[in-house]
Amino acid sequence: DQQVKQNSPSLSVQEGRISILNCDYTNSMFDYFLWYKKYPAEGPTFLISISSIKDKNEDGRFTVFLNKSAKHLSLHIVPSQPGDSAVYFCAASGYGNKLVFGAGTILRVKS
Amino acid sequence: KAGVTQTPRYLIKTRGQQVTLSCSPISGHRSVSWYQQTPGQGLQFLFEYFSETQRNKGNFPGRFSGRQFSNSRSEMNVSTLELGDSALYLCASSLGDIPTGNSGYTFGSGTRLTVV
Numbered sequence: 565d566q567q568v569k570q571n572s573p574s575l576s577v578q579e580g581r582i583s584i585l586n587c588d589y590t591n592s593m594f595d596y597f598l599w600y601k602k603y604p605a606e607g608p609t610f611l612i613s614i615s616s617i618k619d620k621n622e623d624g625r626f627t628v629f630l631n632k633s634a635k636h637l638s639l640h641i642v643p644s645q646p647g648d649s650a651v652y653f654c655a656a657s658g659y660g661n662k663l664v665f666g667a668g669t670i671l672r673v674k675s
Numbered sequence: 676k677a678g679v680t681q682t683p684r685y686l687i688k689t690r691g692q693q694v695t696l697s698c699s700p701i702s703g704h705r706s707v708s709w710y711q712q713t714p715g716q717g718l719q720f721l722f723e724y725f726s727e728t729q730r731n732k733g734n735f736p737g738r739f740s741g742r743q744f745s746n747s748r749s750e751m752n753v754s755t756l757e758l759g760d761s762a763l764y765l766c767a768s769s770l771g772d773i774p775t776g777n778s779g780y781t782f783g784s785g786t787r788l789t790v791v
Binding site: 605606668 | 679708710716718731733782783
């Protein structure tokens with residue numbers, strides 16, 4: 565039972581344009597949502613998070629939007645840069661110090 | 676400060692063997708969590724240790740076990756290896772005093788296990 569889903573395995577975007585990565589979840593008990601970025605041969609690195617009591621959180625070029633009624637969140641990257649090319653994981657927490665991850669979306673930013 | 680260190684980086688084992696992976700968390704971090712990453716499956720939670728006690732456990736068979744030492748270093752053991760155990764095993768550390776995932780973990784670079 566996948567509680568966190570990233571339905572797009574990959575996304576290709578032109579440099580300078582907006583990248584939008586999507587994530588859906590099924591469990592309404594999740595209280596925090598996080599995005600991680602992963603390069604090959606490295607561990608995931610924390611990017612940005614959002615509490616379930618908010619609908620938007622912004623950090624530089626990265627913004628996460630949360631739509632609780634739709635159980636949907638998205639990560640916007642503006643402007644996209646070639647160095648943003650990586651695998652992006654959406655994750656949710658709500659049960660102790662444990663994260664439930666989506667399967668990941670490969671982002672390719674073309675220059 | 677030093678990050679999360681996982682050893683070894685790469686490992687090749689034969690079916691039926693057992694393997695032990697090691698994780699040294701960030702100094703001062705008391706919680707260590709283990710995840711398995713396979714293509715298309717994302718990261719699957721194995722277990723979490725806090726102050727030498729297993730605090731959370733995922734849905735993996737009993738062949739997967741772990742422990743944590745008094746210095747917070749953790750080991751993960753997989754017995755009777757199967758081909759399907761081939762994966763990247765990631766360790767993550769956090770302060771963990773209050774169970775929360777909102778600040779995010781710090782992950783190690785992982786151990787790539789290949790079972791042949």
